[in-house]
Amino acid sequence: xxxxxxxxxxxxxxxxxxxxxxxxxxxxxxxxxxxxxxxxxxxxxxxxxxxxxxxxxxxxxxxxxxxxxxxxxxxxxxxxxxxxxxxxxxx
Amino acid sequence: xxxxxxxxxxxxxxxxxxxxxxxxxxxxxxxxxxxxxxxxxxxxxxxxxxxxxxxxxxxxxxxxxxxxxxxxxxxxxxxxxxxxxxxxxxxxxxxxxxxxxxxxxxxxxxxxxxxxxxxxxxxxxxxxxxxxxxxxxxxxxxxxxxxxxxxxxxxxxxxxxxxxxxxxxxxxxxxxxxxxxxxxxxxxxxxxxxxxxxxxxxxxxxxxxxxxxxxxxxxxxxxxxxxxxxxxxxxxxxxxxxxxxxxxxxxxxxxxxxxxxxxxxxxxxxxxxxxxxxxxxxxxxxxxxxxxxxxxxxxxxxxxxxxxxxxxxxxxxxxxxxxxxxxxxxxxxxxxxxxxxxxxxxxxxxxxxxxxxxxxxxxxxxxxxxxxxxxxxxxxxxxxxxxxxxxxxxxxxxxxxxxxxxxxxxxxxxxxxxxxxxxxxxxxxxxxxxxxxxxxxxxxxxxxxxxxxxxxxxxxxxxxxxxxxxxxxxxxxxxxxxxxxxxxxxxxxxxxxxxxxxxxxxxxxxxxxxxxxxxxxxxxxxxxxxxxxxxxxxxxxxxxxxxxxxxxxxxxxxxxxxxxxxxxxxxxxxxxxxxxxxxxxxxxxxxxxxxxxxxxxxxxxxxxxxxxxxxxxxxxxxxxxxxxxxxxxxxxxxxxxxxxxxxxxxxxxxxxxxxxxxxxxxxxxxxxxxxxxxxxxxxxxxxxxxxxxxxxxxxxxxxxxxxxxxxxxxxxxxxxxxxxxxxxxxxxxxxxxxxxxxxxxxxxxxxx
Numbered sequence: 001x002x003x004x005x006x007x008x009x010x011x012x013x014x015x016x017x018x019x020x021x022x023x024x025x026x027x028x029x030x031x032x033x034x035x036x037x038x039x040x041x042x043x044x045x046x047x048x049x050x051x052x053x054x055x056x057x058x059x060x061x062x063x064x065x066x067x068x069x070x071x072x073x074x075x076x077x078x079x080x081x082x083x084x085x086x087x088x089x090x091x
Numbered sequence: 092x093x094x095x096x097x098x099x100x101x102x103x104x105x106x107x108x109x110x111x112x113x114x115x116x117x118x119x120x121x122x123x124x125x126x127x128x129x130x131x132x133x134x135x136x137x138x139x140x141x142x143x144x145x146x147x148x149x150x151x152x153x154x155x156x157x158x159x160x161x162x163x164x165x166x167x168x169x170x171x172x173x174x175x176x177x178x179x180x181x182x183x184x185x186x187x188x189x190x191x192x193x194x195x196x197x198x199x200x201x202x203x204x205x206x207x208x209x210x211x212x213x214x215x216x217x218x219x220x221x222x223x224x225x226x227x228x229x230x231x232x233x234x235x236x237x238x239x240x241x242x243x244x245x246x247x248x249x250x251x252x253x254x255x256x257x258x259x260x261x262x263x264x265x266x267x268x269x270x271x272x273x274x275x276x277x278x279x280x281x282x283x284x285x286x287x288x289x290x291x292x293x294x295x296x297x298x299x300x301x302x303x304x305x306x307x308x309x310x311x312x313x314x315x316x317x318x319x320x321x322x323x324x325x326x327x328x329x330x331x332x333x334x335x336x337x338x339x340x341x342x343x344x345x346x347x348x349x350x351x352x353x354x355x356x357x358x359x360x361x362x363x364x365x366x367x368x369x370x371x372x373x374x375x376x377x378x379x380x381x382x383x384x385x386x387x388x389x390x391x392x393x394x395x396x397x398x399x400x401x402x403x404x405x406x407x408x409x410x411x412x413x414x415x416x417x418x419x420x421x422x423x424x425x426x427x428x429x430x431x432x433x434x435x436x437x438x439x440x441x442x443x444x445x446x447x448x449x450x451x452x453x454x455x456x457x458x459x460x461x462x463x464x465x466x467x468x469x470x471x472x473x474x475x476x477x478x479x480x481x482x483x484x485x486x487x488x489x490x491x492x493x494x495x496x497x498x499x500x501x502x503x504x505x506x507x508x509x510x511x512x513x514x515x516x517x518x519x520x521x522x523x524x525x526x527x528x529x530x531x532x533x534x535x536x537x538x539x540x541x542x543x544x545x546x547x548x549x550x551x552x553x554x555x556x557x558x559x560x561x562x563x564x565x566x567x568x569x570x571x572x573x574x575x576x577x578x579x580x581x582x583x584x585x586x587x588x589x590x591x592x593x594x595x596x597x598x599x600x601x602x603x604x605x606x607x608x609x610x611x612x613x614x615x616x617x618x619x620x621x622x623x624x625x626x627x628x629x630x631x632x633x634x635x636x637x638x639x640x641x642x643x644x645x646x647x648x649x650x651x652x653x654x655x656x657x658x659x660x661x662x663x664x665x666x667x668x669x670x671x672x673x674x675x676x677x678x679x680x681x682x683x684x685x686x687x688x689x690x691x692x693x694x695x696x697x698x699x700x701x702x703x704x705x706x707x708x709x710x711x712x713x714x715x716x717x718x719x720x721x722x723x724x725x726x727x728x729x730x731x732x733x734x735x736x737x738x739x740x741x742x743x744x745x746x747x748x749x750x751x752x753x754x755x756x757x758x759x760x761x762x763x764x765x766x767x768x769x770x771x772x773x774x775x776x777x778x779x780x781x782x783x784x785x786x787x788x789x790x791x792x793x794x795x796x797x798x799x800x801x802x803x804x805x806x807x808x809x810x811x812x813x814x815x816x817x818x819x820x821x822x823x824x825x826x827x828x829x830x831x832x833x834x835x836x837x838x839x840x841x842x843x
Contacts, residue, residue, distance in 0.1 A: 012628050012631075012632075014628065014629060014631075014632035015628075015631050015632055015635070017632065018631070018632035018635035018636050018639070019635060021635075021636070021639055022635055022638070022639045022642075025639065025642070025643060
């Protein structure tokens with residue numbers, strides 16, 4: 001069975017590295033992007049199952065990227081990530 | 092009555108003129124009638140009887156006219172008396188003038204009147220005195236006696252002669268010559284006038300005449316007389332003969348035989364010459380006249396008295412009336428002058444008097460009018476100037492009040508000091524800033540007022556300016572009071588007037604405390620934002636990696652597995668703590684903009700208190716709501732945050748027997764809602780009070796020191812203020828003031 005492909009989008013390389021390590025341990029295929037535009041290019045060029053998306057991104061921010069991803073393919077699951085622990089932004 | 096002469100109605104004026112004309116006419120009439128009366132009685136005094144009617148008519152008419160005059164004069168007098176009593180202006184003067192005139196005319200007139208009356212009475216009494224009467228009476232009886240004597244003589248001689256003729260029978264024809272001789276003889280013997288003898292046939296037998304008797308004047312005895320004598324009667328008859336009188340004695344001559352037969356008539360005539368007759372006539376007439384006059388003695392006397400009275404009254408009343416007239420002429424202008432003066436005294440300067448005659452009074456009136464006019468003009472000028480001045484003063488006053496109000500209410504601190512170093516201005520902001528009452532500062536030397544340690548920087552500043560003659564100084568001054576620290580930016584200027592004379596110093600200070608606080612808050616936010624950013628980012632990888640290590644290598648480390656897990660667990664826990672701290676930091680730094688809606692502050696308070704009441708049953712929470720102010724424009728979540736922070740703070744400070752009181756109130760003057768949160772905890776030391784709203788300032792070990800900073804920020808975002816003061820008897824009280832009708836500032840976004 002093909003392992004699900006996860007795309008990590010965050011401008012912090014530290015977080016990508018840490019998350020990638022943890023998720024690879026679990027057996028997922030991991031891709032990464034540092035901003036929304038790069039994330040969209042990846043999503044359009046290859047199949048992606050899940051997107052881990054930071055809300056705070058330089059340039060195109062998390063919410064816009066989320067909208068773009070869902071417009072492109074609503075089947076892709078997006079998990080929003082944020083350093084702000086508030087429910088308001090999470091929803 | 093004449094006080095308002097110019098205002099008299101036309102009718103009244105006409106009436107007055109008519110009255111005056113009537114008086115003049117009556118006086119003229121009385122004068123003419125009296126003179127006529129005098130003329131009548133004077134010219135025909137001796138024949139009064141026929142003129143009686145005319146005289147009394149004249150007197151009556153005179154009297155009526157006089158009565159009329161009296162009526163008019165009395166009417167005027169009564170009028171004057173009433174005017175005097177009513178106190179009409181000018182009536183006193185008029186009364187005096189009239190009294191003077193009446194007095195002047197009354198005294199001599201009455202004197203003359205009494206003298207004349209006495210004189211007339213005397214004269215009349217003399218005329219009809221007893222002596223004159225007896226003299227006249229005696230003269231008259233003498234005349235009568237003479238006539239009687241003559242008559243009796245004539246009769247007597249006639250009888251003698253008749254008897255002689257009878258005795259001697261001389262009447263016979265033959266004795267006729269003897270008779271003639273005898274008669275002639277007797278005639279000359281007795282000096283008789285004319286002796287006549289008549290026969291029984293009434294023939295004149297003899298006539299003997301005295302040569303003194305004028306022949307032409309003599310008239311023989313009438314036949315009737317002779318006939319009567321023939322009938323046997325003796326007669327005496329006085330007959331006028333020309334201008335003389337003849338006194339006849341006629342007796343019968345009896346027959347010598349029969350003494351009863353009459354045979355002839357003897358006539359003896361006495362001749363009374365003309366002069367005697369006329370004299371006797373005049374005496375008799377005088378006597379008659381006298382007797383007649385005597386009857387009119389009293390009427391004449393009264394007539395004269397009446398005449399005199401009329402003249403006297405005429406004089407008196409003329410004088411009175413003239414007095415009235417003159418007094419009017421004098422008093423009218425004077426009284427109008429007086430009333431005009433009175434009106435001017437009362438402030439009416441529009442008074443003008445009708446110009447009087449060309450005399451001195453007229454000059455007086457003209458001068459008065461001119462003076463009044465001048466007075467009015469100058470009064471108007473003065474009034475105009477006064478008005479102008481008043482306007483100016485009012486404007487100056489307005490300006491002064493405006494300036495004062497401005498100075499008083501301006502937010503800046505304004506203090507002015509005069510050249511002697513005395514404070515002349517100390518506005519409300521200055522009083523609040525320097526903690527001094529107005530009367531502690533105003534009119535005191537600045538050296539005394541600013542002598543305290545707290546205010547010394549101000550004194551030093553002013554001293555420096557005056558010593559080195561610095562025109563202007565700008566400086567930030569920090570004043571440290573027991574309760575607070577004030578940062579004041581002071582601009583100090585020396586004042587000079589137009590001539591360059593030193594006038595004093597004016598200090599304008601700006602309170603920088605709030606700005607300083609804001610700047611500090613801003614700086615802290617910036618720091619918080621950076622720290623949050625820099626710290627938060629590594630935290631997630633640290634935690635993730637720690638968890639990965641634990642998960643991946645825990646099964647491989649069989650020995651010391653507990654230590655391994657504990658260490659990584661501590662790392663994860665500490666990272667979580669750090670994350671919490673960073674989150675609080677960023678919630679302060681990245682505080683979202685306020686989103687005010689209409690909210691009831693009481694509801695929010697109740698809601699918040701419910702949580703605490705449930706959680707901390709050992710503490711008594713009391714809410715004392717003030718009068719409802721309706722809905723305020725508030726961000727519910729933020730205000731709740733404020734309350735929670737303050738309540739947390741209060742709960743943290745409590746010891747035993749904790750009690751927290753929330754109060755609300757409304758200040759209608761400032762249009763502010765106040766919320767007080769008071770506890771009876773440990774309180775805040777005075778020196779810490781200025782700092783408690785600073786971020787990261789905390790007296791508690793486990794506090795971030797951001798709670799009150801967040802409170803302060805939220806309240807400031809709502810346009811309100813927060814202060815801290817001591818609670819009585821102990822503890823702390825936070826006072827929040829929120830504006831009622833003020834739009835909440837929306838644009839203030841956190842600078843994250």
